[in-house]
Amino acid sequence: MVLARNGIVATSHPAAAQAGLDVLRQGGNAIDAAIAANAMLGVVEPMSCGIGGDLFAIVWDAKTKKLYGLNASGRSPQTLTRQVFRDKNLNEIPSEGPLSWSVPGCVDGWHELNARFGTQSLAELLGPAIATAESGYPAAEIIAAGWNASRKTLAKWPDTARVYLPGGKPPAMGELVRLPELATSYRMIAERGRDAFYRGPIAAEIDQFSKANGGFLTADDLAAHTSSWVEPISTSYRGYSVWELPPNGQGIAALQMLNLLEAFDLKSMGPKSPEYVHLFVEAKKLAFADRAKFYADPAFVSVPTADLISKSYADGRRSLINRDQAAADFPAGDPKFERTDTVYLTVVDKDRNCCSLIQSLFGGFGSFVVPGNVGFVLQNRGQSFSLSDEHANRLEPGKRPFHTIIPAMVTKDQRPCFCFGVMGGDMQAQGHVGVLVNIIDFGMNVQAAGDAARIRHGGGPSPKGGVGAKDGGTVYLESGFPEATRIRLQAMGHRLGEDRTGFGGYQGIWIDWDNSVLQGASDPRKDGAAVGY
The missing domain is CATH 1.10.246.130 (Gamma-glutamyltranspeptidase, large (L) subunit, C-terminal domain)
Structure with missing residues (x-):
């Protein structure tokens, strides 16, 4: 175990954990640190997470002594129906390509967390991730292996290959990776807030690419996106209260x-x-x-x-x-x-604010599609819908798909005692x-x-x-x-x-x-x- 008195950040890449810890040392709280760590993960572990994906979080606020749940998952395109897939003779939604897209909720999730609980600006919190994307970082061992396993599919899409296969190949362990186009998108968000993504140049780029490549996700879908604050739900287990978020997860x-x-x-x-x-x-x-x-x-x-x-x-x-x-x-x-594929991160600060946050593209590299010059792939979470007319999780316009990613928290005696999560699809629960x-x-x-x-x-x-x-x-x-x-x-x-x-x-x-x-x-x-x- 790592033992500390003032604060801990734990996540799946050391650079992201360190980015969060730097925020805590500078006086930020657990929610600030979680956003900074998540932004860094989108740079250093881009096959698992990023601003093209969705986000869920459970927060313990030390001031109000309450739990808060955030569902920052996106919805299906308004013009995408089950009939589209029947016309294409498809029995299920493809796992790659624009037909698997749903609206990415991550950036709005950052905005909601920051607006409600944050003490530092998005510009401050995204700064280290922007610098890392521009200057470069060495590819980590397990991440490099996953990157290499996806090389053939990444190569199918020209924009994706440009971003993730520099020189025509994935980075080897220890090889320097730079993501300048992602840094540009991050900088837009830092300067203009969530609207840069959902109503500004990033939305326009996604809309243009979608229309040119048989997709159904539009600028209107992005502009209509909202996250939802939800009540966490719990059961008791041997004297502890275990908290999760309600469906669609x-x-x-x-x-x-x-x-x-x-x-x-x-x-x-x-x-x-x-x-x-x-x-x-x-x-x-x-x-x-x-x-x-x-x-x-x-x-x-x-x-x-x-x-x-x-x-x-x-x-x-x-x-x-x-x-x-x-x-x-x-x-x-x-x-x-x-x-x-999914990343999880947990942060507890000196005041015992807690943030349990999970964020994902669903499959490794999501849909495998980088739409134009935005520098990131969009998730393939729409692939989780059923095409059956009778199924509760059937595809319908503007609907959130079933989600595998779940943050968790445990409380006892009316206060938090364990902030944790497990990533990995069906393995998570x-x-x-x-x-x-x-x-x-x-x-x-x-x-x-x-x-x-x-x-x-x-x-x-x-x-x-x-x-x-x-x-x-x-x-x-x-x-x-x-x-x-x-x-x-x-x-x-x-x-x-x-x-x-x-x-x-x-x-x-x-x-x-x-x-x-x-x-x-x-x-x-x-x-x-x-x-x-």
Whole structure:
């Protein structure tokens, strides 16, 4: 763990963590530092995040002693309908190209956070990122590997290749990277605020490129964008309150899993036991069956959020778990009847303001499309929509798609104690639960909880529609689980698979109120760091 008294910043690249820490040292608060760190991440980890993507945040404000939730995700283009894809004989939305675009919410998210809680101007907070984009930085090890893996798709789009394949190739580890066009876009935002992006020259560039390349995202869509302040939602788990944001994100899946697991004595089982892994996986299957059916934009459909995260609903669903046998398939529940690639960063400051922020392009390099001379790719989050007419998450004009990115916070005794998140698509809700169980049930510290070997279950129904596999899916275990556990799981009916990279990344800060000390952690699976003072 990293121990500090005054403040800690933890995220997936050391330069971003350092940018945030510099803000704290200069008197800025946790929200200021989070914006500065996020801006730097858009420069040094451009395949995972950036101003072409969306943002979610949970903030603890030390003055009002309240939690605030920000949904800064964008909506689908107003002229894009399901009929467009039928006419193109497409059964799902492509994962790359302009048809996967939705309005990027990141910049407006920065604006909203800064206007409500910030103490420094956007110009001050974006300054270090602008300087780094212009002067250059050495490509980090894991980031360079991901960059190289995307080289063929990046090369398909001339503007993208110009920005991200200088000299016709991706940067090798340690090679200097410069992003001058991104620096220009950042400078416009620093000087003119969010309107430079949504109503100014950046919007005009995106609009022009979209019209010329078969896209549907327009200047009107960008001008109409707004973020939403939402009430975080929670469940209790062994005396702690665990907070997530409501749909259109998947945060409540973590709360549903915790409700299901709370009835079991996990501590007596141990973190590497087949009994614990089995219960974890079965709880995930139950929660994700509901995720596939119910999670969508609440502005368009009625999402039974309160029922889904209720203890009584979990009690009814838990009865479906067989302690000795893996389920091939779980149907979604009926809560009304029963009444029951991405970056993450966390900052806590000297006043114990907390910011849990997650920001993403969805896929690595998003849509892979840099629209003109803006210097960044646009996200492919629209690919998360279903094209089924009956699905709650179906594509509709001006609708927010289902989102995987989720920030989290834990409180106890009416104050924050853990500000954390786990990046990595479908792994995120599973990762939230895994880290919390490691700390609360198994007694690990915040760094050990992230270092520990992880469990991931893949398969089952999707928020994009379809019935999903009926074979129970696949359980992936990181190295560190004993062979006896693997053998027992297979005997219980679980199919085990091999995966070395799909376990996400984590950062967390624990607040030790008794000693007035912060405990910071950063995932060894990423290039990042926790830094404090």
